[in-house]
Structure formats: structure tokens, C-alpha cells
Amino acid sequence: DADVTQTPRNRITKTGKRIMLECSQTKGHDRMYWYRQDPGLGLRLIYYSFDVKDINKGEISDGYSVSRQAQAKFSLSLESAIPNQTALYFCATSPTGRHEQFFGPGTRLTVL
Amino acid sequence: AQSVAQPEDQVNVAEGNPLTVKCTYSVSGNPYLFWYVQYPNRGLQFLLKYITGDNLVKGSYGFEAEFNKSQTSFHLKKPSALVSDSALYFCAVRDNYGGATNKLIFGTGTLLAVQP
Secondary structure (H helix, E strand, C coil), rough: CCCCEECCCEEEEECCEEEEEEEEEECCEEEEEEEECCCCEEEEECCCCCCCCCCCCCCCCCEEEEEECCCCEEEEEEECCCCHHCCCCCCCHHHHCCCCECCCEEEEEEEE | CEEECCCCCCCEEEECCCCEEEEECCCCCCEEEEEECCCCCEEEEEEEEECCCCEEEEEEHHEEEEEECCCEEEEEEEECCCHHCCEEEEEEECCCHCCCCCCEEEEEEEEEEECC
């Protein structure tokens, strides 16, 4: 969905490096989410946010942190990347009062 | 525990034939169910949802899904498959433990391959 953008689209980094993945949306949605996708495991929730002052851990938050800089921006950080964080990362948004989520194109992260 | 199961890793169907992608769920309370499609190198796209009402839900691209409460299933269907339907399909259920959080629990995905 072009209204949800993610940068970078691809990133290769080394173990121990700090990495930030960024998500921006023009949909005006309050709720934003970060997922990771691994083959055979589907999507798993890392963090979610309902507004700028609200941050919540998902099922696999260890090793990650987030920042909601504005309603439209939600960043995911890996403070010290490790190889098992190699995955496809998706940002999603959802408007309050509705249930479906709208996904960005994804960031493919490789940690060597 | 709440969960979604997609029992088939891959479904193969010939173009023009009907297709079914299976999904079963386990959730406390009323189920809110979703189907998403992921084309190569793209994010997930919303196809359809069941919240309440008719058990047969119609969505994008000619897809529909049938909610069956007694079988706790929400199978995705299309009467006539197209080669362009080839993609990865995810079933999801709202996490009802989280209140009004809209958190989704995803299945592991089913790869649909439509042969010409």
C-alpha cells in the first residue's frame, strides 16, 4: 500500500551494529504496528502503538525498541543486531474503530 | 491459547478451477477473522473480513470466505482461479485477550500456485 512507506527496503548489516527501520504513513491512522515475517512462521508482532504516547510490547519484543515520533512515524530499532534477527519486517497501520490493518512494502534485513 | 492454523503449506490448482485455502481458528469470544494476500516483494494486502452477519463474506479480486462456527473454520474460496492469483495467503484472527487493541494473530501462510 503506497500510503504506508518503509525505509530502507533492503539492508545488510553486521552483528553488533545498531539499525533503525522507519515507517511513515499518510493514512491518518492512530494505530501502528511492527511485525517480522520468517518463513514457515507467518507474521509475529514486535511492538504496537495507539498514539504518540502509547507504546506496547508484542510477542517478540526482546532485542528491539521503538519510537513513535509523530502520529505518522513509527521507527523500529535493533540496538545490537544479531543474525537471528534476519527477517522481513513489516509496518502496518489501523484506524481506530476498524479492524483491518494496512501494510507497508516491507524491509528485508540481513544480519551477517 | 488463541491461534490460527493453515494446514496446507501449498495449494496447487489449475487455472479456471475452483480454489480453496483452508483456515481454522481458536479464540475466546466472538471471532474477528481476516484474509490477507502477499504478492512477491510486496506487503500484505487486505482481502476480506468477517466480523458478524452473513457467513459468506465477499472480498477483493473475486475472493470469498465462508465462516463456519461449528467447525471453527474460515476457508478462502474462489470459483475460478487465475494465474495472477498465485501468491502467499494469510489467515488472521483478532486477539480477543487484548481488548480493543486490534492485535492480529496470523497463520503461517499458504502458498497458492495456479498453473496455466
